[in-house]
Amino acid sequence: MPTTRKASKPSSDTQRAVLRSLSQQVAAELIDRPAVWLRDNPHLAARTDGDRYNARELVANVLATQPPAELPDGMLEAVRQVVECVYPDGNRFDVALAVVESVEKRFGNAGLAAVGAALLRHLREWNELDPWRPPSLPSETEFVAEAVEKAKAESKERHRTLAEGWEATEAGRLVYVCPHCKRHRFGRSWNPPPIPTGYAEHEHTMTCDGCRSKGRL
Structure with missing residues (x-):
């Protein structure tokens, strides 16, 4: 009984050589184009000597000319x-x-x-x-409590400022500051900064005589 001989597998070098020298018909089938397309686009066809085609170069050239996808x-x-x-x-x-x-x-x-x-x-x-995480919002109870504590702190600070202001006024240690030149009034004179230690700045400003004479209000 005759033995069946398996066909020898082509070597890698042989396969590479085939890919570097495709016929026009095979090259056209590789890129799913008609053969006439290869003739009409010689600048993309990667043609070698003898009207053969380099598969690698041909595929790269075709991919480079693919139009952008038409997104919805x-x-x-x-x-x-x-x-x-x-x-x-x-x-x-x-x-x-x-x-x-x-x-x-x-x-x-x-x-x-x-x-x-x-x-x-x-x-x-x-x-x-740095994945995005939704901000953690305080509960209604926490929000109200935080607002109350903030209001209390502001009220306390306001009362402290007023008390210090009246005490400074009573002691003659509360001064007005000019918003333009930053001099502070001390009796009949307007003195340059800084305000002396132990004195407080009034919450309202007052334009000094020198700035007023220059038209500053």
Whole structure:
């Protein structure tokens, strides 16, 4: 009984050689185009000597000329809003534009896809490092209690200020300060800052005689 001999498997070098020298029909089938497309686009066909085609170069050239995906309006609007939120560092839009345009000029749409992939990777990294968390809002009871404590503290501070002000007035240690030159009134004179130790500044200001004479009120 004759033995069946298995066909020998082509070597890797042989397979690479085949991919570097495809016929026009095989090359067209590889990229799902009619053969006439290869003839009409010689600048993309990666043709080698003898009207053969390099598969690797041909696929790369075709991918670089792929038009952008036609996103639905809703998805496109969401993408635009996301991109508008991701501002370049320091708002140097001219630098960002120059970099992306240089990638597009050299690699076409495949380069823009690489930019999109880099942006996606960046967003994923930042989301992992600093994921968004909804703010924790105080309960109604906590909110009311916090507001009451704040009002109490403000009232206490107000009463303390008033008490100190009246005490300073009674002792002759409350002074008015000019809002323009910052001099303080002391009896008949307006003295330069600082206010002497032990004296308090009145909560209202008063324009000094010198500033008033210059038309400042």
